[in-house]
Amino acid sequence: MREKLLFLFVMAVVVGILTAPYWAPAVDAEPRYPSSEIIEKAGFLNLATAATTTVKTGAGSLASIVINGGTMGSITVYDSLAGSGTKIATIAAPLPGMVLPYGVRFATGLTIVAAANTDFTVCFY
Numbered sequence: 001m002r003e004k005l006l007f008l009f010v011m012a013v014v015v016g017i018l019t020a021p022y023w024a025p026a027v028d029a030e031p032r033y034p035s036s037e038i039i040e041k042a043g044f045l046n047l048a049t050a051a052t053t054t055v056k057t058g059a060g061s062l063a064s065i066v067i068n069g070g071t072m073g074s075i076t077v078y079d080s081l082a083g084s085g086t087k088i089a090t091i092a093a094p095l096p097g098m099v100l101p102y103g104v105r106f107a108t109g110l111t112i113v114a115a116a117n118t119d120f121t122v123c124f125y
Helices: 002-018 033-042
Strands: 045-048 052-056 061-069 075-079 086-091 099-106 109-114 118-124
Touching: 002 061, 045 052, 061 075, 061 086, 086 099, 109 118
Parallel strands: none
Antiparallel strands: 045 118, 052 109, 061 099, 061 118, 075 086, 075 109
16 A cells, blocks of 8 residues: 555656646747847958957947958957957967857947958957
């Protein structure tokens, strides 16, 4: 009798867990970032010269940097409207084919300083 009760209890727990609603995704839940919103707000800029370039003015997010080719040289990324200030990243030795995901926010603006004629693409929001 004792084994039967234990078996029934275990089965009730297992069946209860497997049929609980939290195992299925909520039907009315909205995605955190709707894909149409991301597509509408996404931007990119391809750079290929040694220069200081303000990519975006104001707040936003740096999604990624893709190294395409060219003459390899360091790339410095700032949360600023000039080539100085709060540094987000320094890519000291970029290589063609590198994809550098960041997913970080900036408040003032996004400025890139390229030390050589590196061909790269900046993806931002």
